[in-house]
Amino acid sequence: MFESAELGHKVSKEVWDREVPALREALLDAQYDxxxxxxxxxxxxxxxxxxxxxxxxxxxxxxxxPRHIQTHGLAEPSDEERERPHMYRYWxxxxxxxxxxxxxxxxxxWPILERACGRSKTSDLDQxxxxxxxxxxxLIHEGALVLKFWMHLGKDAQKKRLKxxxxxxxxxxxxxPRDWKHFEMYDTFRQVSERALRSxxxxxxxxxxxxxxxxxxxxxxxxKILLERLRARLDHPAPVVPVIPTHPRPSLDGMxxxxxxxxxxxxxxxxxEDELLTLQGRLNLLTRHRNFQKHxxxxxxxxxxxxxxxxGIRRITQALDARMYHIHPIAxxxxxxxxxxxxxxxxxxxPRRGRVAIFDRSWYGRVLVERVEGYCAETDWQRAYxxxxxxxxxxxxxxxxxxxxxxSISQEEQLRRFEERQATPFKRFKITEEDWRNREKxxxxxxxxxxxxxxxxxxxxxxxxxxxxxKYYGRIKILKTLVQRLEDEL
Amino acid sequence: MFESAELGHKVSKEVWDREVPALREALLDAQYDxxxxxxxxxxxxxxxxxxxxxxxxxxxxxxxxPRHIQTHGLAEPSDEERERPHMYRYWxxxxxxxxxxxxxxxxxxWPILERACGRSKTSDLDQxxxxxxxxxxxLIHEGALVLKFWMHLGKDAQKKRLKxxxxxxxxxxxxxPRDWKHFEMYDTFRQVSERALRSxxxxxxxxxxxxxxxxxxxxxxxxKILLERLRARLDHPAPVVPVIPTHPRPSLDGMxxxxxxxxxxxxxxxxxEDELLTLQGRLNLLTRHRNFQKHxxxxxxxxxxxxxxxxGIRRITQALDARMYHIHPIAxxxxxxxxxxxxxxxxxxxPRRGRVAIFDRSWYGRVLVERVEGYCAETDWQRAYxxxxxxxxxxxxxxxxxxxxxxSISQEEQLRRFEERQATPFKRFKITEEDWRNREKxxxxxxxxxxxxxxxxxxxxxxxxxxxxxKYYGRIKILKTLVQRLEDEL
Numbered sequence: 001m002f003e004s005a006e007l008g009h010k011v012s013k014e015v016w017d018r019e020v021p022a023l024r025e026a027l028l029d030a031q032y033d034x035x036x037x038x039x040x041x042x043x044x045x046x047x048x049x050x051x052x053x054x055x056x057x058x059x060x061x062x063x064x065x066p067r068h069i070q071t072h073g074l075a076e077p078s079d080e081e082r083e084r085p086h087m088y089r090y091w092x093x094x095x096x097x098x099x100x101x102x103x104x105x106x107x108x109x110w111p112i113l114e115r116a117c118g119r120s121k122t123s124d125l126d127q128x129x130x131x132x133x134x135x136x137x138x139l140i141h142e143g144a145l146v147l148k149f150w151m152h153l154g155k156d157a158q159k160k161r162l163k164x165x166x167x168x169x170x171x172x173x174x175x176x177p178r179d180w181k182h183f184e185m186y187d188t189f190r191q192v193s194e195r196a197l198r199s200x201x202x203x204x205x206x207x208x209x210x211x212x213x214x215x216x217x218x219x220x221x222x223x224k225i226l227l228e229r230l231r232a233r234l235d236h237p238a239p240v241v242p243v244i245p246t247h248p249r250p251s252l253d254g255m256x257x258x259x260x261x262x263x264x265x266x267x268x269x270x271x272x273e274d275e276l277l278t279l280q281g282r283l284n285l286l287t288r289h290r291n292f293q294k295h296x297x298x299x300x301x302x303x304x305x306x307x308x309x310x311x312g313i314r315r316i317t318q319a320l321d322a323r324m325y326h327i328h329p330i331a332x333x334x335x336x337x338x339x340x341x342x343x344x345x346x347x348x349x350x351p352r353r354g355r356v357a358i359f360d361r362s363w364y365g366r367v368l369v370e371r372v373e374g375y376c377a378e379t380d381w382q383r384a385y386x387x388x389x390x391x392x393x394x395x396x397x398x399x400x401x402x403x404x405x406x407x408s409i410s411q412e413e414q415l416r417r418f419e420e421r422q423a424t425p426f427k428r429f430k431i432t433e434e435d436w437r438n439r440e441k442x443x444x445x446x447x448x449x450x451x452x453x454x455x456x457x458x459x460x461x462x463x464x465x466x467x468x469x470x471k472y473y474g475r476i477k478i479l480k481t482l483v484q485r486l487e488d489e490l
Numbered sequence: 491m492f493e494s495a496e497l498g499h500k501v502s503k504e505v506w507d508r509e510v511p512a513l514r515e516a517l518l519d520a521q522y523d524x525x526x527x528x529x530x531x532x533x534x535x536x537x538x539x540x541x542x543x544x545x546x547x548x549x550x551x552x553x554x555x556p557r558h559i560q561t562h563g564l565a566e567p568s569d570e571e572r573e574r575p576h577m578y579r580y581w582x583x584x585x586x587x588x589x590x591x592x593x594x595x596x597x598x599x600w601p602i603l604e605r606a607c608g609r610s611k612t613s614d615l616d617q618x619x620x621x622x623x624x625x626x627x628x629l630i631h632e633g634a635l636v637l638k639f640w641m642h643l644g645k646d647a648q649k650k651r652l653k654x655x656x657x658x659x660x661x662x663x664x665x666x667p668r669d670w671k672h673f674e675m676y677d678t679f680r681q682v683s684e685r686a687l688r689s690x691x692x693x694x695x696x697x698x699x700x701x702x703x704x705x706x707x708x709x710x711x712x713x714k715i716l717l718e719r720l721r722a723r724l725d726h727p728a729p730v731v732p733v734i735p736t737h738p739r740p741s742l743d744g745m746x747x748x749x750x751x752x753x754x755x756x757x758x759x760x761x762x763e764d765e766l767l768t769l770q771g772r773l774n775l776l777t778r779h780r781n782f783q784k785h786x787x788x789x790x791x792x793x794x795x796x797x798x799x800x801x802g803i804r805r806i807t808q809a810l811d812a813r814m815y816h817i818h819p820i821a822x823x824x825x826x827x828x829x830x831x832x833x834x835x836x837x838x839x840x841p842r843r844g845r846v847a848i849f850d851r852s853w854y855g856r857v858l859v860e861r862v863e864g865y866c867a868e869t870d871w872q873r874a875y876x877x878x879x880x881x882x883x884x885x886x887x888x889x890x891x892x893x894x895x896x897x898s899i900s901q902e903e904q905l906r907r908f909e910e911r912q913a914t915p916f917k918r919f920k921i922t923e924e925d926w927r928n929r930e931k932x933x934x935x936x937x938x939x940x941x942x943x944x945x946x947x948x949x950x951x952x953x954x955x956x957x958x959x960x961k962y963y964g965r966i967k968i969l970k971t972l973v974q975r976l977e978d979e980l
Contacts, residue, residue, distance in 0.1 A: 454494050
């Protein structure tokens with residue numbers, strides 16, 4: 001895999017001087033076309049130590065308009081980042097549509113380093129790489145152009161470079177014992193890297209290995225390949241996938257998980273008030289448990305209009321310190337959010353440890369409203385189920401507690417609540433024309449909800465179905481589930 | 491994930507009698523359209539024990555024309571299969587284009603069972619499932635329609651079924667202690683299955699969970715979904731991906747791995763003959779080493795026309811027992827092979843242990859001749875690198891020894907050999923018009939070869955570059971490499 005990058009590739013100053021001006025001009029042109037073409041470009045610059053990674057990144061910034069480039073040098077993760085799923089920091093850094101994001105160090109850095117230092121096993125590396133491949137596949141499905149450069153120095157070349165620095169009194173200080181220690185790990189590092197590259201070099205996002213012995217060769221090669229890939233994509237935009245019509249398929253006997261719910265379940269006002277106080281008390285105590293600070297809590301509320309999401313959420317927050325939680329009401333995405341993969345706006349709101357993020361509607365919009373209203377193509381919502389499962393897997397693996405509530409009411413009860421809202425002056429803001437329109441699509445939504453539950457109620461993040469025909473019953477079930485889960489985990 | 495399949499779904503005899511005739515007719519129609527549409531259909535029928543898997547398979551065979559269906563019940567792997575990579579048996583069973591293959595038990599069976607019985611770890615399951623997902627993705631890229639049915643019984647339903655059988659004196663014999671033992675593992679099995687399903691339920695090949703308590707419901711559901719997916723695909727064929735022209739990019743300094751080879755390396759005839767005899771003797775001894783029977787050996791020979799592949803192979807086989815090896819000269823695929831994914835014709839020739847398979851040209855045709863001559867689209871050969879790496883990973887993990895030789899000669903030497911072939915009556919058959927045509931595309935082939943080496947010379951299956959300008963030198967290098975490798979491994 002590295003053979004071609006150990007040949008001593010070189011570019012003369014003459015060639016450099018002749019080629020660079022035209023290349024810069026063409027790159028600038030491509031960059032401006034990109035702004036109009038509306039897809040993001042993700043460039044990874046990875047490779048061995050001392051192979052001129054930052055210098056290459058600097059050159060790209062110099063050659064192009066840096067206002068449309070976001071450069072991210074990978075340092076140690078911050079406190080903020082450490083308390084969230086591993087990929088959080090990279091999601092924050094993703095370039096929006098029309099821009100270029102350059103990563104000097106990336107999602108490959110830690111898995112490779114951990115393995116090379118013997119702190120993880122080969123199977124860990126393989127699993128990390130499988131996740132990385134799925135992540136990049138998602139970026140590509142969402143429209144990104146992904147370019148991955150691996151800067152390579154052969155063992156001899158690296159040795160020569162260090163020796164050369166040592167010989168010269170003026171540069172001797174740059175070579176530390178640590179450099180030589182790293183150099184001793186060269187073979188291990190090379191083998192681990194090769195394994196990582198092999199399993200993530202896909203048809204859509206292949207690794208491009210570039211020899212780093214000669215800086216001119218290295219930078220000119222990177223620049224030319226970047227230009228070539230950008231132009232190919234700009235001049236040949238991806239074909240629009242035709243939408244194959246699918247009709248929601250009702251089950252043969254008309255039975256489904258929603259209809260199987262017993263919506264007659266009720267609770268007296270008196271019992272409700274008693275239980276509410278007890279549960280809220282327990283919940284509050286739990287949030288002050290010393291282990292509570294070890295977990296982040298993510299609560300997802302979904303349900304048809306007027307199912308009681310807001311009421312359910314309020315009964316929880318009443319028991320919480322206001323500094324501890326944040327409610328995220330999910331409406332149409334902002335301009336900034338529309339320029340990113342659809343999961344981006346949820347990643348940004350993931351809580352740190354000891355905090356509670358409450359999503360009033362969530363990432364499930366992709367497979368509910370966006371599916372039913374045709375806001376995205378079928379291939380997009382079809383792949384969303386596994387992308388969502390992957391997202392939740394990352395949340396759960398970071399020791400966050402994730403609870404998902406589906407609040408269920410009957411079509412008749414919804415009508416009753418709509419009418420009540422319209423008749424009550426202070427509730428009128430809660431009902432719009434759109435609510436009435438959505439109501440007409442009840443069967444399509446029902447099919448989408450059932451598919452969603454089938455595909456995303458998993459062993460790591462099951463849905464809790466809440467019979468909410470009676471508000472008291474529903475709220476208590478939500479609180480009980482949450483309290484129970486916290487008691488189990490803390 | 492299984493919630494919808496624990497509702498007690500039922501279909502009455504009346505509905506069954508009304509629906510089945512029309513469904514059968516429509517399925518038959520679809521089946522005949524499929525024969526013309528030329529894509530394969532892969533149907534997996536998996537799920538819990540006793541959930542009517544074989545009965546469902548039988549029903550499908552009854553409803554459709556069984557001459558165009560291939561059904562595979564999964565038994566213990568045979569000796570033949572056990573000595574080859576794990577996926578070998580499934581590759582043998584893949585349906586050709588235009589046909590339906592039904593798998594009662596599949597590539598999911600063993601990984602799930604092994605994990606449920608505690609014989610493997612969760613990380614093993616995850617890695618197996620990642621491999622399975624890549625395999626299915628490859629099938630889909632190669633045009634297959636993949637349908638995965640999971641037959642589900644809730645715990646109560648399964649218990650009830652066993653109890654019912656036990657109560658009736660006429661069926662009591664069917665319930666053995668083993669059945670109850672399996673039943674005790676229900677929760678574990680369910681959890682493991684859910685994990686497996688979650689990670690392999692992709693947008694292109696989602697799992698379809700079907701409740702198995704009522705046979706009519708189960709079979710009608712499977713039949714209807716099969717019809718729906720078949721028709722969707724038949725009526726809306728995948729759009730043809732436009733080919734984006736790419737120009738082979740020569741490296742900036744005109745240097746590449748091929749040109750970097752020292753083709754002046756030579757060997758005297760006398761030295762050659764001495765070394766040849768010694769090495770062939772060592773090789774023959776090695777094949778009689780007791781550990782030789784523990785490995786299969788796969789040798790790949792690639793190189794431009796007249797590079798000396800045949801001569802190199804002969805010098806190896808001279809040292810082998812004729813019952814031990816098989817040479818596979820790879821020319822255009824047969825009709826049967828064209829109806830399968832491109833790797834199929836190589837899978838079928840993988841050797842069992844103690845045997846040597848010698849490929850005179852190989853699966854690398856995909857990224858060489860097929861790429862250069864435009865026999866496949868760019869997306870196809872671009873993804874082939876990782877599919878090939880995956881294939882070789884499976885070969886290597888099955889304890890096979892895989893050696894890949896690239897035989898390199900200069901353009902001038904090729905011309906000299908061509909002319910010699912034409913001038914020598916008994917060599918004339920070795921040179922055709924096509925050879926001369928290929929020669930004109932030397933630069934395009936050179937670029938393709940360099941890309942191939944970059945992408946597929948991996949830490950698990952590196953290429954050996956053989957300087958073959960001097961035939962003696964080349965042949966000895968090949969033999970030495972092989973002998974050395976065998977001595978290392980045995």
